[in-house]
Amino acid sequence: MNEYALELHFSENLIWVFTAFVALVLLVLGAGILIMMRINRYKEEQRRQIRAQWKDLLAEMLMEENVGEQDLRLPPEFEAALQKPFVRRVLASELVRTQQSLRGNMNETITAVYNQLQLADQSLALLHSRKWHRKAKGIQQLSSMGQYQVAELIVDLTNHPNLSVRNEAQLGMIRLEGPDGLRFLNSLQHALSEWQQFNLLHQMQLYTGVELPDMDGWLLGSQQSVVVFAIRLCRLFQLFGYAGQIEGLQRHSNTAIRREANQCLHHWGLTELYTEEMLRKAMATPLAQPLTA
Amino acid sequence: MKILIAEDEDILRKMMELRLSKEGYSVTAVSNGQDALTHLENHTPDLVITDIHMPLVSGLEVVGWMKQQAHCSTPVIVLSALGQEHVVMDAFSLGADDYITKPFSLNELVVRVKKLAS
Numbered sequence: 001m002n003e004y005a006l007e008l009h010f011s012e013n014l015i016w017v018f019t020a021f022v023a024l025v026l027l028v029l030g031a032g033i034l035i036m037m038r039i040n041r042y043k044e045e046q047r048r049q050i051r052a053q054w055k056d057l058l059a060e061m062l063m064e065e066n067v068g069e070q071d072l073r074l075p076p077e078f079e080a081a082l083q084k085p086f087v088r089r090v091l092a093s094e095l096v097r098t099q100q101s102l103r104g105n106m107n108e109t110i111t112a113v114y115n116q117l118q119l120a121d122q123s124l125a126l127l128h129s130r131k132w133h134r135k136a137k138g139i140q141q142l143s144s145m146g147q148y149q150v151a152e153l154i155v156d157l158t159n160h161p162n163l164s165v166r167n168e169a170q171l172g173m174i175r176l177e178g179p180d181g182l183r184f185l186n187s188l189q190h191a192l193s194e195w196q197q198f199n200l201l202h203q204m205q206l207y208t209g210v211e212l213p214d215m216d217g218w219l220l221g222s223q224q225s226v227v228v229f230a231i232r233l234c235r236l237f238q239l240f241g242y243a244g245q246i247e248g249l250q251r252h253s254n255t256a257i258r259r260e261a262n263q264c265l266h267h268w269g270l271t272e273l274y275t276e277e278m279l280r281k282a283m284a285t286p287l288a289q290p291l292t293a
Numbered sequence: 294m295k296i297l298i299a300e301d302e303d304i305l306r307k308m309m310e311l312r313l314s315k316e317g318y319s320v321t322a323v324s325n326g327q328d329a330l331t332h333l334e335n336h337t338p339d340l341v342i343t344d345i346h347m348p349l350v351s352g353l354e355v356v357g358w359m360k361q362q363a364h365c366s367t368p369v370i371v372l373s374a375l376g377q378e379h380v381v382m383d384a385f386s387l388g389a390d391d392y393i394t395k396p397f398s399l400n401e402l403v404v405r406v407k408k409l410a411s
């Protein structure tokens with residue numbers, strides 16, 4: 001009886017200890033979430049204040065003529081604030097955001113102000129961050145602001161394990177080098193997703209009329225997604241000179257490549273739209289012999 | 294001529310304000326749809342330029358509200374991001390008069406404003 005009472009007492013204690021432990025964990029977790037929320041709210045308020053303080057000055061600087069040709073003179077209070085990394089981070093983000101909304105000569109003006117405020121070091125610090133979202137942001141800022149000296153750093157990141165970093169790096173290469181930036185395709189280790197291809201093609205639309213690099217290596221390469229992307233590029237840029245290679249790709253062992261090649265040629269009015277069954281049969285058709293429906 | 298600008302991007306809003314002021318327009322700029330509605334309750338601008346995506350109250354709601362009120366004849370230009378063509382259609386069905394896709398040039402904005410002003 002005594003033993004049973006002892007055991008019961010021990011079990012009760014155990015339940016109490018466990019309940020107290022769970023309550024403590026929940027309390028710590030709750031406190032942590034509250035503190036994080038407070039910090040985030042504080043930071044957002046700081047950002048809002050910085051934006052409000054700087055918007056007039058930056059807008060006036062951007063509207064001035066001959067920006068970048070003369071030395072930048074900031075009022076002393078702004079000069080002091082500019083030394084703070086958080087302020088520099090907010091300013092870099094804001095300038096990039098403004099640049100994304102404007103086009104024409106204003107883009108060069110924004111880049112000139114970004115350079116005059118020497119914000120590239122802040123963006124570079126983001127690029128070297130271990131956090132993927134900061135890294136992606138750093139790439140976006142540096143490439144949007146035409147910081148060509150970091151192209152080799154960015155091209156390495158086109159094979160980063162994180163998809164968002166890879167995506168931003170690939171877009172960044174095009175922003176920096178135009179169609180030549182597609183050189184990252186030569187050493188691509190991860191397949192290009194449909195979303196990445198959409199973004200890249202969208203970015204490439206800015207360069208219609210510009211000569212593209214030689215496509216043979218990509219069209220005849222072993223990376224399936226690169227071949228599909230190259231076909232889509234040929235279609236977008238109306239590169240009829242590659243029709244022969246694309247005709248051959250209708251016989252490719254990969255279904256997606258066969259389909260894309262056929263759709264491209266059909267778009268150009270060079271062939272009919274084949275069913276998958278017909279395309280599968282076409283794989284056995286010799287190259288010299290044209291495909292028939 | 295009085296123009297109301299509703300745009301949540303601070304620098305862009307200020308630049309639009311400066312550019313249009315330089316053209317001789319009297320410009321009021323607000324940073325969200327709620328402030329735009331508050332302004333419209335007490336003032337009657339000759340033209341409204343509103344971004345579609347804004348905090349608190351969207352540009353679409355501003356257009357919709359305007360066209361049901363005494364401002365139904367005030368021309369509205371909506372600003373939209375690239376790829377939001379479907380939202381622009383919504384804006385037109387609510388009564389918007391013109392739209393500009395971001396990225397845009399400030400010169401383009403001035404031309405559109407002058408066209409609607411005339």
